Amino acid sequence: MTHSSDETWTVTMVIPEESSLAAAGETHRIEVAEDETILAAGRSAGVWLPADCQQGWCTACAARLRNGEVVHPHARRYYEEDREAGYVLLCTAKPRADTTLVIDQYDDFLEFRAANDKPPGNSKLNS
Amino acid sequence: MADEKQHGSGAVEPGDTSKRVGAEVIRERGVDPEELREKLIDAIGAEFTTYYYYTNLRMHLAGEEDYKEITEDARLEDRAHFELVVPRVYELEGSLPNDIRDFADRASCPDAEVPTPMDDSGDFDTSELEVEDILEVLLEAERCAIRTWSEICDMTRDADPRTYDMAQRILNEEIDHEAWFIELLSKERDDEINPAGHFARGEPGDAPYSTNNRFNDSA
Numbered sequence: 001m002t003h004s005s006d007e008t009w010t011v012t013m014v015i016p017e018e019s020s021l022a023a024a025g026e027t028h029r030i031e032v033a034e035d036e037t038i039l040a041a042g043r044s045a046g047v048w049l050p051a052d053c054q055q056g057w058c059t060a061c062a063a064r065l066r067n068g069e070v071v072h073p074h075a076r077r078y079y080e081e082d083r084e085a086g087y088v089l090l091c092t093a094k095p096r097a098d099t100t101l102v103i104d105q106y107d108d109f110l111e112f113r114a115a116n117d118k119p120p121g122n123s124k125l126n127s
Numbered sequence: 128m129a130d131e132k133q134h135g136s137g138a139v140e141p142g143d144t145s146k147r148v149g150a151e152v153i154r155e156r157g158v159d160p161e162e163l164r165e166k167l168i169d170a171i172g173a174e175f176t177t178y179y180y181y182t183n184l185r186m187h188l189a190g191e192e193d194y195k196e197i198t199e200d201a202r203l204e205d206r207a208h209f210e211l212v213v214p215r216v217y218e219l220e221g222s223l224p225n226d227i228r229d230f231a232d233r234a235s236c237p238d239a240e241v242p243t244p245m246d247d248s249g250d251f252d253t254s255e256l257e258v259e260d261i262l263e264v265l266l267e268a269e270r271c272a273i274r275t276w277s278e279i280c281d282m283t284r285d286a287d288p289r290t291y292d293m294a295q296r297i298l299n300e301e302i303d304h305e306a307w308f309i310e311l312l313s314k315e316r317d318d319e320i321n322p323a324g325h326f327a328r329g330e331p332g333d334a335p336y337s338t339n340n341r342f343n344d345s346a
Binding site for chain 2 (some may be wrong): 054055
């Protein structure tokens, strides 16, 4: 456990081999403060993570929780189904435990949202 | 002249109207034109919804004529951004969604709603609506747009100068808008002087960087 007195957690980011990101196949560990988003911490640490709106809406930053805990206090469009399925929006996600995430899950997340009849799933996939 | 067509080149056969060289040259440079097109639809969806929501936000800045004027500039310029990029979507063999609900659902930025609940009769409950809350909605909408068009600039730089040119023009104006609303919110909420360096547009919604050619005064 690396939870320290100044409220930071270790976030491990697994970037799949098949990702189009420059860091595909790599795993990065960063320290993220309680009030910091994982996206901001990652980019500050030099890991270019995908994102767009950075308000928890567009889903470009979608990731999948492998273990740990995050919260999304300011996400504009994040559903209970997303949380139950372990999807995370990095732009608004803040850790509450040491956490491991699989990055670059946008396409899978769109399918998930569509299957749950939640935007922007069907509006994107049926265009 | 022999059957061979001297002007034919690349992956598009001479006379083939099923493909566009304007799209294939982007693909050849490493950008998927279909992916780019879909991102453009998301981005102009946000411009269009913002234009709509800003109409409402502007209305509710009642009595704040200076704020209304600046919001009007941003509102009309967001519509200009939509107008500027729509043709590019079609050039890239896309189209606008037939259902406006789909267009709004896939918009790349959140709905910029008036920050107050509805009352029992279905009207806005304005009893606790503060000017600073409206200005914060406006500011965050502009920030989202800056991020979106920066992403599109990243995606098109060195690969698609036509889209890049549009995106950087729009980005210029979105950054103007952010500066305006930082100035207004700083003064309204914090009583701080935080100048935008703003001069009035030549006319409301002038869109000095992004306006389409003024070939149609009704647009």
